[in-house]
Amino acid sequence: MSEKFDVIVVGAGPAGTSCAYTAAKNGLKVLLIERGEYPGAKNVMGGILYRKQLEEIIPEFWKEAPIERPVVEQRFWFLDKESMITTSYKGLEWAKEPYNNFTVLRAKFDKWFANKAVEQGALLINETVATECIVEDGKVVGVRTDRPDGEVYADVVVLADGVNSLLAKQLGFHKEWKPNEVALTVMEVLKLPSKTINERFNVKDGQGVSVEIFGDATHGILGTGFLYTNKDSVNIGVGTTLSGMMKKKLKPYELLEHVKQHPMIQPYIEGSETQEYLAHLIPEGGFNSVPKLVGNGVIVTGDAAQFVNAIHREGSNMAMSSGKIAAETIVKAKETGDFSERTLDSYRTEIYDSFIGKDLKKYKDAAHTFEENPQYFQEYVPLMNQAMNTFFTVDGTPKWEKQKKIIAKMTAGRGKIGLAKDMYKAWKAVK
Amino acid sequence: MAKTLEDKQYLIRFNCDQKSHLEVKDHQICATQCPDKDCTIFCPAEVYKWEGDRMFVGFEGCHECGSCRIGCPHENIKWEYPKGGHGIVFRLA
Structure with a gap:
C-alpha cells in the first residue's frame, strides 16, 4: 500500500468528504481513509444540515441526497419545571427550493456523500485507522494505518478526524481539550409514524421542525436540548459542557430521560419507539480553542479544528466549507509543487476571512x-x-x-x- | 421507549474487538487519588464501574466519544480508536 497520493484525507465525515470531493474533482489523486465500517458509522449529529455550504460543493444536492425533511419552523422553548415560554419562526419559503436547512440521519447521509467523492475519483478505504502521521524532516509526508504494510504517502495530509483528533494532538497542534471545550451530547432516534409527526408538530409531509430547548432541560446548566423531526422518526437529545456535566454529577442518559419525560416534551414523543441511542462530543471551545491549522504538508479541518458555532448549532456546514477551502489550497499549491507551511497558510487566512472565522470570533466569549x-x-x-x-x-x-x-x-x-x-x-x- | 441505559445500549450494533482500546494506566491512582471517580458518572455508556478496589472497563459498550480521556482528572486513561471497522456501528443518526 506504499503508493503515493496527492492528498490523503483522514476521516470521511462532512469535512473530509468535502475535501476529497473537491480535490478529486480538480484532478488530484485522493485517498480518503475512514475508520468506521462505512462513512457515518462513527458520526453523530443532532440532525440539522444547512443547505448553503453543501450547495457550493454539490449544486442542488437535495434532489438526490438522503435528507429527511426541510426545516420550515425553528422553535425555541424556555423550560421551567411545569411551564415554558416559546417562540418560533415559521416560513413557508423554507419549504421550497433552495430551502434553508434539512434534518438528516448521518449514517445514511455520510455514506451517500462519501460515495459522491468516490464518483469524482477519490479512493475510499473503510475500516482503517490512521494511527499516526509520518513526519520526515519536519514535514508530514503520509500516514501510518492499522493495516498490514499500511503506510501511505502524499504531498498533503488533511486531518478531518473529528473532535478526537489524536493526529493533530500528536503533531502538537493542540493540547488535550479541557472539559469546558467540549460538550457531551446524547440522543435517541425515536420512531413515530410520519402522520403523527405532522399532527403533533403542525406540518405537512416534506416539512420539518427544529426545537431548541433551554432551561430545565439541562437542570439550568449551560447546554441545550433539542427535538428535530425526521420523515418517520424524531431525534431527541441533550448536551452540556463536559465540565458542567462533571460539576453537577449528571449521568447523561438520565438527563436524556429527564428531557424525554418532561411534561412539556413528553406529549410530542408519546408512543414512540427508540431505534438508536448515540453519544458524541461536540467541540465547543470556539475561537480561542482553534488549534494550529497548518503545518508543512498538513491541514486541519472541521471538528478537529473546533469549527463549531454552538450558539447557532452550526458545525457540519463549517466542516464542509473548511474541507473545500483545504482542497482548493492544495490544488493551488500543486501548481508550484510547494506544500510548505508558508504556502498552505493561505488556508488559515481564508478560514479567518470566511464566515467560519468571523462567526467564531463574534461568539468567542459566549x-x-x-x-x-x-x-x-x-x-x-x-x-x-x-x-x-x-x-x-x-x-x-x-x-x-x-x-x-x-x-x-x-x-x-x-x-x-x-x-x-x-x-x-x-x-x-x-x- | 428505551428508559434504562441497558435498554438503550441493547439497541446499538457493536462489532467488538477482542482487545480493549481503553486502558486505565495506573489502577492505584483510581484507588487512592480519585475519590469522586467522575468517569463512572459521566460516561454515557457506563463503561467504567468501580468494583471496590479496581476500575472495571467495559470497553465493549463504548461510544468512542472521548469524554473519559478528556474528563479524567488524572489523565489516567489511555484512549485509542478501536481497530479499523471495530467498535460501535451507528446505523441511523
Whole structure:
C-alpha cells in the first residue's frame, strides 16, 4: 500500500468528504481513509444540515441526497419545571427550493456523500485507522494505518478526524481539550409514524421542525436540548459542557430521560419507539480553542479544528466549507509543487476571512460568559416563566400591581443594577 | 421507549474487538487519588464501574466519544480508536 497520493484525507465525515470531493474533482489523486465500517458509522449529529455550504460543493444536492425533511419552523422553548415560554419562526419559503436547512440521519447521509467523492475519483478505504502521521524532516509526508504494510504517502495530509483528533494532538497542534471545550451530547432516534409527526408538530409531509430547548432541560446548566423531526422518526437529545456535566454529577442518559419525560416534551414523543441511542462530543471551545491549522504538508479541518458555532448549532456546514477551502489550497499549491507551511497558510487566512472565522470570533466569549454565569439558565428562565404566569393568571389583582410584583421578583436576587449588568454582559457576549 | 441505559445500549450494533482500546494506566491512582471517580458518572455508556478496589472497563459498550480521556482528572486513561471497522456501528443518526 506504499503508493503515493496527492492528498490523503483522514476521516470521511462532512469535512473530509468535502475535501476529497473537491480535490478529486480538480484532478488530484485522493485517498480518503475512514475508520468506521462505512462513512457515518462513527458520526453523530443532532440532525440539522444547512443547505448553503453543501450547495457550493454539490449544486442542488437535495434532489438526490438522503435528507429527511426541510426545516420550515425553528422553535425555541424556555423550560421551567411545569411551564415554558416559546417562540418560533415559521416560513413557508423554507419549504421550497433552495430551502434553508434539512434534518438528516448521518449514517445514511455520510455514506451517500462519501460515495459522491468516490464518483469524482477519490479512493475510499473503510475500516482503517490512521494511527499516526509520518513526519520526515519536519514535514508530514503520509500516514501510518492499522493495516498490514499500511503506510501511505502524499504531498498533503488533511486531518478531518473529528473532535478526537489524536493526529493533530500528536503533531502538537493542540493540547488535550479541557472539559469546558467540549460538550457531551446524547440522543435517541425515536420512531413515530410520519402522520403523527405532522399532527403533533403542525406540518405537512416534506416539512420539518427544529426545537431548541433551554432551561430545565439541562437542570439550568449551560447546554441545550433539542427535538428535530425526521420523515418517520424524531431525534431527541441533550448536551452540556463536559465540565458542567462533571460539576453537577449528571449521568447523561438520565438527563436524556429527564428531557424525554418532561411534561412539556413528553406529549410530542408519546408512543414512540427508540431505534438508536448515540453519544458524541461536540467541540465547543470556539475561537480561542482553534488549534494550529497548518503545518508543512498538513491541514486541519472541521471538528478537529473546533469549527463549531454552538450558539447557532452550526458545525457540519463549517466542516464542509473548511474541507473545500483545504482542497482548493492544495490544488493551488500543486501548481508550484510547494506544500510548505508558508504556502498552505493561505488556508488559515481564508478560514479567518470566511464566515467560519468571523462567526467564531463574534461568539468567542459566549460559552465562557454563560459557563461562568449560570444565572441565565438557572435563574432567569424560571423567573421569566413565573413572570408570564403572574401576568396572565386572572385573579382579580390589578395589572399595575402585577407589574410591580414581577419587577420586584426579577430584581430581588441581584438588584436592578445587577439585572442590568447581567443583561449587558449577555448582550456583550453575543453582539 | 428505551428508559434504562441497558435498554438503550441493547439497541446499538457493536462489532467488538477482542482487545480493549481503553486502558486505565495506573489502577492505584483510581484507588487512592480519585475519590469522586467522575468517569463512572459521566460516561454515557457506563463503561467504567468501580468494583471496590479496581476500575472495571467495559470497553465493549463504548461510544468512542472521548469524554473519559478528556474528563479524567488524572489523565489516567489511555484512549485509542478501536481497530479499523471495530467498535460501535451507528446505523441511523
